[in-house]
Amino acid sequence: MLQTTPVTTEQAPSPADVCSAPPRRHPRPDGQDSYTISEVVAFTGLTAHTLRWYERIGLMAHVDRSHTGQRRYSNRDLDWLDLVGKLRLTGMPVADMVRYAELVREGEHTYGQRRELLEETRRDVLARIAELQDTLAVLDRKITFYSRGA
Amino acid sequence: MLQTTPVTTEQAPSPADVCSAPPRRHPRPDGQDSYTISEVVAFTGLTAHTLRWYERIGLMAHVDRSHTGQRRYSNRDLDWLDLVGKLRLTGMPVADMVRYAELVREGEHTYGQRRELLEETRRDVLARIAELQDTLAVLDRKITFYSRGA
DNA sequence: CGCTTGCTTGGAGCGCACTCGAAGGTCATA
DNA sequence: TATGACCTTCGAGTGCGCTCCAAGCAAGCG
Structure with missing residues (x-):
């Protein structure tokens, strides 16, 4: 179950989304692929509430659960959260991100639509x-003005 | 009453805030210094509601009124709205802009604080x-990936 | 005169993106 | 076995930046 190769940001089982390999965004221990929600909080800076909310609204695919029902996030999930964080910074509405997440879940035949959305x-x-x-x-200009004036 | 020289963005009666001369942001008929709220709506793209709200919360100094109590905006007011629009684009909270507006109203001795705020x-x-x-x-990277994949 | 258009006010309402609370289950350690 | 940290759910609450409403006034026009 250990995944040592760089994990794709996409949830689709695409053969090689190597495009998202290089930048490991949040510090993340190697050789592990299962994190509790509080670990993910530490990695991402999001709150546990927000993480659960993302899942509820469909911004994240269903996260794995432990035998007692607790969330266990994978490296793939963390990569996805990195992307979401980036898109959030662009001001993209959550609804649009959910739309993108849906496209990803629908499979490879949505590549075109995904590209369009990203290009927009x-x-x-x-x-x-x-x-x-x-x-x-x-x-x-204003700072210069105030510097001269004061 | 006509002001033909470039008008300052500041409300303070500073001798020469020439720093804000060049870019006339919104189209604006020359040789006029008194606009109704609907004209300002046309210039700025803001709604009348928003303009009145800006005034209520102190983001704008009190605007001149006609003899019947209607607002009459000056070129100086429009310049201020241009600045507010720019600051809004930076994501600066409205409360901070109100703070800046207060500093401007307090006079020249706040130059230092204004500069600090702008530098931040x-x-x-x-x-x-x-x-x-x-x-x-x-x-x-993702767009490239999707372009190759599709 | 009546009608329309445009303006005034204070206060209530809205949409977004969280954020929190309550009630309860699970788990590691002493 | 008991304490306390941590997790679960769902629904309600918050803060921001508007956005709108209702009631009313003033001016212009046929």
């Missing part, structure tokens, strides 16, 4: 960066 | 841009 997000991110750089210019 | 915001914006570029990299 990409455009949003680029626009967002441009806005922020614009704002940066305004801030710099 | 600047740091936030830079961090935000870095995050987004990080996310962009993830998106690009």
Whole structure:
């Protein structure tokens, strides 16, 4: 049950989503593939409430359970949470992320739709960066002004 | 009453806040310095509700009124709204913007505090841009993957 | 005069993304 | 075996940033 090769961010059993191999986002002990919710809290900074809520709304596939019904998160789950964290930073609404999660669960034939969704997000991110750089210019002008004035 | 020189974004009667001269953000007829709320709605894209709310919470200084009590916005008010719009894009909480507005109303002796606040915001914006570029990299890897796969 | 349009106010309501509470089950350690 | 930490569920509550509503006033027009 141990998975030593880099785990895919996707939940689909695709042969090689090696695209998400390099950046291990949160510190994570090696040689382990089963974490309690409080461990995941420590890794991700999310609260246990939020993790359970993500599962309820379908933003995460059903997480494995121990024989007593407690959640046991896999490395794959952690990778997924990393992606969700990134998308959250872009301002993508949770509903859209849920949509993406659904596409992933539906299997490989949704690759096209997934790509579309990500490309739209990409455009949003680029626009967002441009806005922020614009704002940066305004801030710099004002800061310069206040530095001279004071 | 006509103000033909570039108007300052600050409400303080500072001799030369020329720093905010160049970028006229929203289209705005020249040779006029008094706009109804619906004109401001057209310029800024905000709703009248939001404009009145900004005033109630102290995010805008009290706006001039006509003899019948209706709001008459000045170019200076529009400049302020431009700044607020920019700060809003950075994710700055409304409460912080209100704080900044208070500093502006308190006069020139708050220059230092204003600069500090803006510099903190600047740091936030830079961090935000870095995050987004990080996310962009993830998106690009995934998009490439889906393009190859499909 | 009546009608419409646009503005005024204070306060209530909404959507989002969590966040928390209550009641109870499980587990490791002393 | 008992204490306390940690987990479970579902539903209700919170904070933010608006968003809307109802009631009423003022101006312009046929």
